Amino acid sequence: MDERSRHRQFEDRFLNQLRARAQTLIRGSLPADEVRFQSTPEGVDGVRAELGRLEVYDRDIIDRLAGTRSMQMLFRKRMLGGLFRVTVSRVRARVVAPVEPLLKNVSPGPVGREQVLDALAPYELLPSRERPTGVILASATGFSDEAKALVEGRGQPAIVLVGAREDGGWDVTMPAVVRKSPWARLLELETQDQRLRRLLHHLDQHAELVDSRGLALDVLAEKLGLSQAETERLVHQACRADRRLMTVTHDGRTHICRTPLAEEGDTMSIWNRIRKLLRLKPTTAERVRELTAQKVQIEQRRFDIDQRVSALEADERQLIQQGAAAASDAERKQVAGRLMRLRRELRRQRAQAQLLTQQIDIIGTHIHHLTLAEEGRRLELPTAEDLTREAAQAEQVMAEVAANADLAASIEVTGETPLMAEEEAAIFEEFRQVAASQAGVRPKEAAPAPRAPATEAPPRAAESTAPSATREKGEAAGPEAG
Numbered sequence: 001m002d003e004r005s006r007h008r009q010f011e012d013r014f015l016n017q018l019r020a021r022a023q024t025l026i027r028g029s030l031p032a033d034e035v036r037f038q039s040t041p042e043g044v045d046g047v048r049a050e051l052g053r054l055e056v057y058d059r060d061i062i063d064r065l066a067g068t069r070s071m072q073m074l075f076r077k078r079m080l081g082g083l084f085r086v087t088v089s090r091v092r093a094r095v096v097a098p099v100e101p102l103l104k105n106v107s108p109g110p111v112g113r114e115q116v117l118d119a120l121a122p123y124e125l126l127p128s129r130e131r132p133t134g135v136i137l138a139s140a141t142g143f144s145d146e147a148k149a150l151v152e153g154r155g156q157p158a159i160v161l162v163g164a165r166e167d168g169g170w171d172v173t174m175p176a177v178v179r180k181s182p183w184a185r186l187l188e189l190e191t192q193d194q195r196l197r198r199l200l201h202h203l204d205q206h207a208e209l210v211d212s213r214g215l216a217l218d219v220l221a222e223k224l225g226l227s228q229a230e231t232e233r234l235v236h237q238a239c240r241a242d243r244r245l246m247t248v249t250h251d252g253r254t255h256i257c258r259t260p261l262a263e264e265g266d267t268m269s270i271w272n273r274i275r276k277l278l279r280l281k282p283t284t285a286e287r288v289r290e291l292t293a294q295k296v297q298i299e300q301r302r303f304d305i306d307q308r309v310s311a312l313e314a315d316e317r318q319l320i321q322q323g324a325a326a327a328s329d330a331e332r333k334q335v336a337g338r339l340m341r342l343r344r345e346l347r348r349q350r351a352q353a354q355l356l357t358q359q360i361d362i363i364g365t366h367i368h369h370l371t372l373a374e375e376g377r378r379l380e381l382p383t384a385e386d387l388t389r390e391a392a393q394a395e396q397v398m399a400e401v402a403a404n405a406d407l408a409a410s411i412e413v414t415g416e417t418p419l420m421a422e423e424e425a426a427i428f429e430e431f432r433q434v435a436a437s438q439a440g441v442r443p444k445e446a447a448p449a450p451r452a453p454a455t456e457a458p459p460r461a462a463e464s465t466a467p468s469a470t471r472e473k474g475e476a477a478g479p480e481a482g
Helices: 003-025 042-053 099-103 113-124 145-153 182-187 192-205 217-224 228-241 270-277 284-324 329-378 384-410 418-446 452-481
Strands: 034-039 070-079 084-095 134-139 158-164 170-173 245-250 253-258
Touching: 003 034, 003 070, 003 084, 003 099, 003 134, 003 182, 042 070, 042 084, 042 099, 042 113, 113 134, 113 145, 113 158, 145 158, 192 217, 192 228, 217 228, 217 253, 228 245, 228 253, 245 284, 253 284, 284 329
Parallel strands: 084 134, 134 158
Antiparallel strands: 034 070, 070 084, 158 170, 245 253
């Protein structure tokens, strides 16, 4: 898909979802009873002005560019039992698309501050009663930090910037006043299921972390562009949907990880609670989950130690360079003392990391064996006696089918009669004669033509000259008759 089509598709998606969201929230979350949608000209006027500035006068090119569609949403509320209606809010929405890069069909960068100001300029020229209370600007490539700074720095109209994320979500920047109001729900263009799919997509992209030391919820929230509370709710929903996912808390941070063996049935059932109260032996899946939690915590500790080891190694290299560049023995002695202390600490950290690595290997091997044994137990495979018996039955059936097939082929009755065979043989003989005659004529046709028109011309000449010869004879015979 080229850049023009991608931006047009983004424009259709944004406007359609915003329209559907507004219709869903009226008479509910929003303080309005009805909403009216009106097409406005600022989008197409802005694109046309930019094309004029670039001296592009192709009339058809404007139909292939994004940013030409803009709309106004009038939110109205009934007053005095519906006797009259009052306009509660007037919201304008459009897509800001850089025209010059799209003309070259190249990917544009984020929309900058000047482009946002140019998009807001037409609203300042409107009469006060027609000015919007809020403006929603969207971009398929997002907005720069300078453009996002305009959101909090301006008064009326309130500005909301909506950018597209690479994972399919929306990056919404709105003022704090709007975020605390019911109108913030108008910008929730993504459903809960779509957010869950995005979360699972990020988990698949970082599978090596999820399967080892886990992915921190604050890091996952940053990747999703959501708050940590919303991300936590999504994580709990994902854990309910996929029984292999689980959360582990380490040093006050929650991590989401994946166990290789899923728990069968409901983990919060009454029977499971009774078993835990009676301290009965846990199931294999529960043991695997506990071991996985231990493994994730140890992986987190080893990751922290690895970071400290990396910092100590960097300091060691720096001290070695300082010692090599020292100009006096006193300076070298100072550097050597620091280097000895650093190397002792480095050896301790490496020894601890090695111990944790061995513990991880032991727990990982135990989890692997438990998983193999449990999966082999859950899958009921046939025994050797069953395999032998079924193989003998299958062989017997195949032998009977083969014998019946041979018998059917030998006793098959056809509808052909002797007369039909003789007639068919006569037709074959006719085919051979025609083929032989065509083979004999083909070389003659390939030879040069014997000038058939010349052979046919003498008879025509004879016919044409015959009357003249008769006339000559008549003329000659005339005097004799006289």
